[in-house]
Amino acid sequence: MATVTEGNEQQPEQTFNSLNRSPYHVKFSDNNQSFSQQQINTNQDNISSSSRHGSLSSTEKSGRFVVVKSSEVSDTNENDAINNINSTTENEKLPLQTGQTSDTSIKLNESIYEERDDRPRTVLDQLYNYKGGIVPNAAEADKPTGNQQKSANLGTIFGVYLPCVQNIFGVIVFIRLFWLIGIAGALQTLLIVLICSSCTLLTAISMAAIATNGLVPAGGAYFMISRSLGPEFGGAVGILFYLGNTFAASMYIVGAVEIVVKYMCPEKCRLFGDDVEKPLIAFNHYRIYGTILLLLIGTCVLIGIRFVTKIAPFSLFAVVISILAIYAGVIKSSFSPPDLPICLVGSNPSHLIKSNVLNNDIRRYCHADKWCNEGNETIPCPLYASICNKTINTLCSPDGHINDVRIEQGVPGLKHWQLSENLFSHYRAEGEIERDIKGDATFEVVAQELTTFLILVGIYFPSVTGIMAGSNRSGDLRDPSRSIPRGTIAAILTTSFVYLSNVIFLAACTHGSLLRDKFGDSINKQLVVSVLAWPSKWVIMIGAFCSTVGAGLQTLTGAPRLLQAVAKDDLIPILRPLAKSWRGEPIPALFLTLFICECGILIADVDKLTALLSMFFLLCYGFVNLACALQTILKAPSWRPRFRFYHWILSCIGVVLSVSIMFIASWYFAFIAMLIAIIIYKFIEYKGAEKEWGDGIRGLSMSAARYALYRVDEAPPHTKNWRPQLLAFISIERNDENETYTLRHSKIFNFLYQLKAGRGFVVAANVLEGDYLEKHQQIEPIRALLKSGLAQAKIQGFAEVLAAKDVEDGLSTLIQTEGLGGLRPNTIVICWPTQWRKDFDSFTAEAFIRTIAIAEVRQCAVIVPKNIDNFPDLKENQDGTIDIWWIIHDGGLLFLIAFLLKRNKVWSHCRIRLFTVTQIEDNSVAMKRDLEKYMYQLRIQAEVDVVEMADQEISAYAYERSLRLAERIKLLKDLKLGDKDLQLQSQIPMETIINSQQQQQRRSSFDDSNNQYHYTFTPNQLESFKHNVTESSMRKMHSAVRLNEQIKERSRDAKLVLINLPSPPTKQSTLAAYSYMEYVDVLTEGLDRLLLMRGSGREVITIFS
Template sequence: MTTSIDNKDCEQEQQMSNPSDRLPYHVSFNDDQKQQRHNSVNPDEPLPSSSRHGSLSSVEKSGRFLVVKPAADVPDIDEHDTSENSNDHGENERTPLQAKGDISVDFNESIFEEHDHRPRTVLDQLYNYTGGIVPNAAEAEKQPAAVQQSSANLGTIFGVYLPCVQNIFGVIVFIRLFWLIGIAGVLQTLLIVIICSLCTLLTAISMAAIATNGIVPAGGAYFMISRSLGPEFGGAVGILFYLGNTFAASMYIVGAVEIVVKYMCPEKCRLFGDDVEIPFVAFNHYRIYGTILLLIIGACVLIGIKFVTKIAPISLCAVLLSILAIYIGVVKSSFSPPDLQICLVGSNPSHLIKSNVLYNDIKRYCHPDKWCSRNNETILCPLYSAICNKSTNTFCSFERITESVQAVPAVPGLKDWQLSENLFSHFRREGEIERDIKGDSSYEVVAQEVTTFLILVGIYFPSVTGIMAGSNRSGDLRDPSRSIPRGTIAAIITTSIIYLSNVIFLAACTHSTLLRDKFGDSINKQLVVAVLAWPNKWVIMIGAFCSTVGAGLQTLTGAPRLLQAVARDDLIPILGPLAKSYRGEPVPALFLTLLICECGILIADVDKLTALLSMFFLLCYGFVNLACALQTVLKAPSWRPRFRYYHWSLSFAGVCLCIAIMFIASWYFALVAMLIAIVIYKFIEYKGAEKEWGDGIRGLSMSAARYALFRVDEAQPHTKNWRPQLLAFINAHKADDDEAYIIRHPKVLNFLYQLKAGRGFVVAASILEGDYLDKHQYIDPVRSLLKASLAQAKVQGFVEVLAAKDAEDGISALIQTEGLGGLRPNTIVLCWPIHWKKDFESYTADAFIRTIAIAEARQCAVIVPKNIDNFPDHKQIQEGTIDIWWIIHDGGLLFLIAFLLKRNKVWARCRIRLFTVAQLEDNSVEMKKDLEQYMYQLRIEAEVNVVEMEDQEISAYAYERTLKLAERVKLLKGLKLPDKELQLQAKGFERRASKPQIFMESIVNSQQRLTAPEESNDQYQYTFTPNQLENLKNSITASSMRKMHSAVRLNQQIRERSSDAKLVLINLPSPPAKHSSLAAYSYMEYVDALTEGLDRLILMRGSGRE
């Protein structure tokens, strides 16, 4: 009989067996062998020993299974032999089999004998219940595979439902719910419960959708939000969720201490002589005892998670027994009410007398008599003495209300009249017994704080939190997609029903004035819910204390792990040290958590703590709803949750409800929480979180960008809307003897940053010369280099890297194709080739001139910084002038660039000066006045100067038609001025034209003289040797002497007036109409002569659309 490791049979075996008992491998047979095995194998007889994998020595029976004992010659299993397993995303993973080595008999026995284990009972599951405390994702990965597999076997009840129920029920239900009923009344209390429960129900629906859309590791809300909304929102909400859990621990600890100090041992637990009834004395006790309890809980957490999980079943049982005791007590009170009375004076309103005033003996001393007997002595009755507080012979107003003194049952039982009496609210201010009625706190129960509906919402909301306990354990659930939605929603519905029924039952069986007694001062400082419970008040007090301490212990165990998860994601660098663990415990995060928790304990007021932590939880829940709403609206292909009962409108309603409750409960705490979230968000955004989690915010940005691109018209924008959309060519080349690329002129990035006031987009492009197949491996490194350089220069822009056979083709391709829809570059930025003479043989000048020609054909403006390495960086603030030499009218690009540069801090202290050129025949005074008016119309402050030059000195620019009067009239038309102003300006130009005909003839003559040599040269083609090329350069220089003379004269004028300027802006002359190497060389020589001696210079050529 042959044996084989067969993957298909493995899958069949696994489907037949319990998922928790799947074997890592097993011995299987083919079809013929299976039939032979079925017919011939006897469990009591040994198997044959022949096998292609070795010899099988024997088969022994162990329980219901056959234990196959391989012989010693079983060959090694190569770790490259793998089986395919399918993960939750449907992707195939190849999992290696056992390492090479002999398969031991004991190991096989343990595999087969595992099936004989008895199934886990309910008591076993309850004993192993952890209450939602699980290791974080990093710790879970370190656990053995067998442990992980066995732990991922929790169902809905023990995996989600009970942890949520335990975390939802907290201290509020025991020490504040009855008081809320007495203050707000039944109707408004029901409304508070419904609003808060609806908020958590909507959040649970959104959470169920997110949790069933893939795998959610330990971390709960933080992982759901960060992986749905991105690292910025995830980090902000993660910190807020952490703070909410930490302050929740403070609330639990202060609540536990309040139960002890106020109700369990009010006399023996005093540390000072003062009565703990005084608020500030009670708070001091809470601070001291709370700190001690915090240290004890911290020590328990420090011992380890295994120790903490053993306490979880005790806390769960305490919660369930306490709730059950309340219901039994309510039912019992209907036929056997507790023997407990309260003393009331007056009817409308009723004054509730403190029991200690009556020596804690209501039956004996709650009467209107003046004299009483105590310890065989006649004394002034305590009630009379407390109210009158006068001598025995003085008349007291007490005599007028003697008929209203009565001792009534504190818990009369279930009565319909009692429920109707508690229907409506009794909101009070501090020191009042009813609205606008002051009381005397020395002998009667009065309000200790201001109460409104809004305040009570903030106090109650923490009693519905804790819904994330199930999602935190998604890795331990047998079927998270079913357990998380069902368990969480069922827990919310269960607890909401319990809360709603408690409101009705407590109101129906408890006296209304007693419900308003917050600390039980009228019943000998007993907890109101405790006196109602069955069989004894200590069931509630001990149960409430244990459940509260247990909740605090679990919260202090989970909060450091949440903080450690945020730290390990490296979103906030300052949290880096908190990512460390010692003995598997997040010790640094724990110490910080204890410190923050101590700050909450020092507040010492449960009501204020509830309002504070409500903000953190509400903000967290709001972002969960926002994440679900965004993912649903964007309809991302990856959004495929198994939970189907969700809708974007429900999630959006959850967002609105969370924000509303935040501002209803405490608007200033809400603003503080939002401010913290904004600061953390901007900090993470500023630091640049390098995380790619496929979040919804990026999806929203993509949808918004798609919508905006479709809205942008591809037609040319109006001149008022024109702004420079820059396509900057960056020269990236390899360093000497190094494979790494560097940027040759990094200062050009600083120049782009200084133009950011234009609010256009920037594309930094680089060309890699060569075939794409040879250069493709360098594209990503160069792209990363450009991105890093842009970030360092603080330029927000895009990066494009293109591999082309030569730079000229690459530049042409980018100018033609860069952009999308109506969002395309309209301005080309490229540096002046400073080594063009040295590299003339490599056609640098040709490529430069062709780039300008292509940009002109593409109707793009061109900006050419010259001597770019001399330009300032961000820190070099300039003081001086920015000089504009306006010779060619090409759309006003010179003025716009000067204006944008001046809006940057580097150039903000510089003045703008405008220089223009006039002939001797022009009226310079009037021209200057017109230009000043022109600059005023442009709303640009500039000093105007007119430079007079003879005709032959400006002949080189004559063919650009820059000084023709017709062009100046055309300029005014381009400004879209009103007709009246346009006529006045045009007439002014025409009136001051002295000799237009003679001027035009001189321009034409000059143009013919200067362009004739070039045109004759362009008729021929040459093949050059190096010597011939040098001789040709000399001949070109000789033939262009007259043209160079005009450039030198204009350069002399510029240097005389702008030698001290911090920046000079000048028009870029047009390239030669007919392209050739001779014309290119002549053009480059001409521009060099024109700009010689200028330190910082920008040559610009507009497109006429600016």
């Protein structure tokens, strides 16, 4: 409960001043309490422009809060209400629950926020439905909540601790742990257990930090990874973790069947075949019994998680009893060892004889005698017949006796000397009894596969997995952020203690040769730990079976929920049908899980299943640690976990351990798992998972971008680092009838894509005329249209929409302010206005010229595509020429753009031709030779042609600004430049060099005269042109016509023409703009595809690397 009042008086309950110090008081009440019925009139004049009054009453007993106006509630009533609230006992005080908000309270608040689109009910509902940092979007907020599945509300013990313990105590602890001790020795086995348990413990610590940093809904580990590392990583790891859980269920089921078929009823459970020990026959038994067991477990899961939760403790109870039976057996063996004889031959090395060779009667037949009496008959003894009848055998002496035959106790009891003998490793290759000593599998126990430390790590690791069993069921937990860390860490500590103690006890009380007997061939096919247990071996048999079945049950319960969580996020479209539920259970996901699990059962080999599923688990564990480390290092404001015992160094160690164990266990399976993850990652990225989850990867990108922006100097970049950073102005048409928008020139995006070889960024911008407050609703549709155009052209760029009073002002603002720090556009792309004559009264031409002038002042290059609709699409490959008409040396922009276009596959088959204009009296032959040499130094393949024109035919600019390459080297020497200065000077715009030369020597033909026509229009000339067409103006236009004829004559068939954009008039006026546009139109008339360019002088192309 809370009371909210205005003023400085401190109330007994928590108070806050809401509604911006309004005269309204917000009072929260318990469900069972209500205020006295009062008529509350709310004056809307204080809130909105409309003069409406309303009266509502707070009479609903289920209401959680009311809003009343201070001036209309008497102090007596208010104090009574406050006292009524404060008199509530502590047990009745409940937190704010917006889900129980009464309709009366909602109406009161709606009257206050009547003019707003986001009413308080919507905001409060979103806060109530907030899960792990995700506020529901509009579609999610509008969904009815009546059909939402009801969670099981499980606590820490039954929801996390017991499922984790049951999952961790799988098949490995009963049928493989003793064998690992015999092969690796106690010391290295302890090291293996510590490595694997450390990996899971560090992962659990990282998971605890993530789980306590907000709510964790259904999905568990997938949810934590995806919301921390992004949808791509989350989807990839989520699918792999799901597959790992599903194949783990297959391993558990196959392990349970192996216990039954091999140890519990090897004779009665035989379906076909005489020898169940043969791999093919055994695997067929596993497949049949495994399928039957899968159907039974699947039926239990199908009934529901509550049913699973009720039956799971019984199997867990059997597991606990089995573990205690092992400890009891170890203690008993110290004063009363079990009678478990084993037959050994030889001393160095010792040969462990199979019990079936001795007719399963070791005490009777384990001796060196040649003949044995069987009733009234004398027959060769089984051991002698098996060993000495061999052609080559060193175990038999020349006189036909077996050397050093003895019977020893398989479990001598808890002895320190036994522990010393089992401390060190006995790694063997297939078929060996000791390192480099081959054995005979017909009568003795030999290694059935190659064993190394790395291989044993991979075999053992699945015995510590299962730590995510609780987090996988996070949607069914009462308080996931509290239960997951406590239950998971407690389960890991418990199971790790059991494993470590079992390693020491088994090594201290069991014969080493027996520990290396993987399937109990020397003790009549008995499980080693079962004969050690007390009071009966059946305790272990039943416990091991229940352990594996229970682990499979828990895994098949969590895996479908994990898959359903991935499907609900809609990252992979094919998984959408799996997001459905029936009675709160993920039935479609469960059926798919059972099918995949059956595929794993058909493999029927536990050792083959463990390697692959270990990769899936380790990959998930690594990403959980990475997520925690990333969030901690980034120090995001939202990173506030309640679990404090974590550190980013521990998480990094967890990442290293996970990856190391992956490659230690099986490097090729590690690569396969990573390849699958990469494929899923790229698929989700390709499909464009537009999910904003505030994940760490995006936070890392923001930090990296911020760091990079600080590193980028705002000064002009070096010549070698210059690349076109494009700001393209996109024209958009509005259809007033249906209020839709269309692109006026959609092919400009294709052109922008073709310039992407420069590796610069692209900003597609549009100016919306009008006031922002009136036009703000139109901005998002236009931005979406621009993004769609960028996406269709495969451009990773930005879309920008600016509302301004007119287009001219908007373009000016974008040019001045677009970008951040040193990362700003340096090239403006604006289409030639095709309708400038028709739109003369709307100042289209004047706005266009002003934009060019602003770009020039801003020192930005300008690219003006003309006839943009004739430009090729992305798949229209061109074959012809790209012609450059190099009239003014502006730093080499024309060369650079032509080169970048040629790097695109559309223009890659085109040749570049360079045309430059000079006067007849110039040395055109020498100029062509020097230009070819210059192009060679620029490493650009181009055909050079010099076009000679008379003074009467071209303007003076053509002569003054044509490159005089023949005098360039001499000029540099005359200026006395050193090598360093020479390199720097080569990057200076050529205008500077020519101007420097002109100061020393100026030709008389450069003097102003009546027959020289400049490339710009002066205001005085244009004003006179307005009233009278003079001879000077006519000759000026004549120059444009003659140059246009030369261009059309040589470049009529060119696929693209690049030419310098004439300088705009220095004084802005409507008539000057009109005349300029007319001049450029005449200059470029008849050209199909044209790029007009004006450089700033910064985009210098250099001959140096």
